[in-house]
Amino acid sequence: MSHDDVPATRQTTPVDAIAERWVDTLVELDPLWATWLGRTGRTGEYGDTSPAGQAAYVAAATSTLEELHATAAVDSVDQVTKDDLESSLALDLEYDAQQLHLRDLNVIASPAQGLRDVFDLMPTETEDDWADIASRLGNLPAAIDGYISTLRLGIERGVVPAKRQVSAVAEQCARNAGPEGFFAELVADPAPGSGDELSADLLTRLRTNSAASREAYLGLEAFLRGELLAAAVVDDAVGREAYALHSRRFLGATVDPDETYAWGLDEVARMAAEQEAIAGQIEEGATVARAIELLDADPARQLDGPEALRRWMQALSDRAVAELGATHFDIPESIRTLECMIAPTHDGGIYYTAPSDDFARPGRMWWSVPLGVTRFTTWRETTTVYHEGVPGHHLQLGQAVYNRATLNTYRRSLAGTSGHAEGWALYAERLMDELGYLEDPGDRLGMLDGQRMRAARVVIDIGVHLGKEFPGCASVPAGGLWDYEKAFAYMTDNVNMDESFIRFEVDRYLGWPGQAPSYKVGQRIWEDLRAERARRDGESFDVRRFHSEALALGGVGLDTLRRALLA
Template identity: 80%
Template structure:
């Protein structure tokens, strides 16, 4: 059995000067942006927002510069310090590089920019007490000010000529329209607020929430008008950000530097490899079947269908509970603090599936969320079995939850703040393949679903790098080779390599174009995780123990992938 230890079994490590700097940095983050306090489950100004104006950004950069200087002066007392110091230094240095390129001035995209985060934070806010609902009311009241500050930043970008792409501006304006609809998020959030015991909030608080919802909707209405009337005319037609900016984005999402041209060629080969694996599995589902035909067979199988969001949530919870119980007995030491994973239907309807970590004190457990699109009532299990493992155990919940548990060794920064998409999402894709190794995907339908997702992630590598670096289009089944990658070529390539409806594919491509470097971090991160395991096995020879490898890797908490490599191999 693995030997991942928890706070209850491991002797506490004496905090060092480096730990103190890291802890102060977390305090600074919470002070500058109270959304961090909500994420961490800390008390404080959780009914407020940070300053999203140029003044707020300047304050952040000054704090980053000061913390970096202090960190460089501090000696590392032990191996834990060396990891903390190296990783935090790299993160702060990257912040300063982003500032030098003024990239914050064009920070607007369809998935992960302030336009979304000021709304997304409500998903994490507790609703058990009157005080919790008062915090929600307060944050609704502050939302206008947050968006006003954000508009100041985007206006400065217009002045300096650092602007997002028109495609992103249009799409975010449409998101604003959905928020302000009569049945939009804010109206739904405050329609019938109740406390943990099922009782309604007091009338005066209910009135305040309703007024706050109207104010928040009006804030998004005016923000949408700014996007259409001011930012859109100034925005760039070009979706690509170019090699220099893309290299910076790639480093941020991986916590590692990779050869982008070699990675692009590897992505092409990986798409072909995934396609060949799918074709082989399709033949086991029905002799001679194409992948398309195999999907038809699976989709028509009543045993693989779920009707309604409640049935979906219950299925997710049952599968997740089974994975936690069985893997906790056989392959991982799963601490008691993270044996609870809540599966929930998200309050939004964008179609995404995602995980949120437990709060630092575990009063909010880890949660797996499914954002069900409006009108979708039927679901197929074969596509999503691997998703439950990706988001839950042994994926995100085991990795990120374990980091929160490990307070005896790791400071708050390492437990709950540090890390990259490549580290977290790479592990989650690695976890999917691990579940295949362990026999949990022996069902050919479930295995085809895993391969479908892995092929999509490989296609992302090709599209993302191809578009942003202006590479020559390699061709696909529905479009011949030649010319530079663009939106239409990306759509054709994606359509030929995934089994999704058109609206989802278009959202995915908008995501890649507006959030450069993030989408490839999944598959590239998986590649690095698998490479580290192979290198460790080669180094250790007969003494290699894969469970010990996993335990040591997870015990590090959140880190960039270059830091992970040094910690596991050096």
């Protein structure tokens, strides 16, 4: 689809107005969205996390969907908005009908993390900023209580998470609430960015409310270890029906899980063969394990300490922005700033947060370094910087925020799926290989290591949740159904990561069905779309134009993306 027929600044349409009202509704129902968007007001509050809050969301989604159905699109931009928002709302209502919100607990992206994670995005430059933090700390106990009431309703209705997730999240709660945990550290030495001291009253309120937040997380831990753990199920698998919904939710597309599982197995084998070929370039006749040993021992590829890691990430990111912005992409000035950060948590994740809608908060790449990890190797992480930064998440999501003249707030900042965003980021890694940025055999082996991991988790995720027969790996023979230990063995045989990373990753797949495969499946769909456009356009195909048109759409589900780019 071309946007040539869309004016640089378009008049707000009835569909745009519905989408804008939906964003306002989300902010009203859950003020965490205000922080995400960089909006003022209510940034010291939480939404209603109880079953009543879910009922209010469902009522709002239902009325918005009905309004969209009754409103005609007036141009191509409208059609994409309408297509995507209708699909998203309908999926949310299906999710509610299956009561899956009642078992919303996992090790990475459930309210147990989200209620804390929002503090990472809150500004700390002024006394007013710290007053907002104090207010949110004071409101957190009620949000925890509401979340507990939702999970308790799940117990009553028999819709509960797996015991493995409950135990792991209880441990996270204990760490957050500990004397050296997040809440204690947050208020240990608070000060505005100007360096001025906070007022005595505000300091007292911060510390009092931080203590209350710690108690709230200890209360959540006690509930998890007591009531929920006793009621939780042993089986990690969610089953085919629930899995299909989870998969659609994370892709914005419908795929055949059985065909995707078979494709994942083939991808793992293909990545392994590519790695073996690269290993021979690092040392003649070397195995992949030997090549990794050599790379890890190379002093030129080592970084000592999180601050050295942050500085290296920043330098590599700045170079990518400068060079790609001069050659392969049109990168607006407002998104040329990308801050590389060490996260205040220690869960092992690497993630990106988009700029606020006014760019007052820039895009940021975060690394949550596990406790005790002090040495890092650049060969593993070069491709990660491209994935999270440019041309990955930052270019994609920052460009969407930049396109204010064409895209409404929903399309700029809230729409889309992990299949769209993470699929693009994996596509971006391969693109950097195409463009010659991974010519160093070590850096290319690192990219392949990451791609092989993403392929392996397609197999693990679908295999466990659909109860498939285990295909075997180097350390465990084929046979029997997938389970945690087989998933751990398969992951260990296919990636080169510390055991703590692997265990966290496997826990994540088992507790967040459909999300992990969305990366590699999303990449597959992006690559298929590019190939289809190239086939259709023939000699006139321009990959830079393809990228520009795709990024101009903002966040969308992958079915919407396909319809838009191939219309």
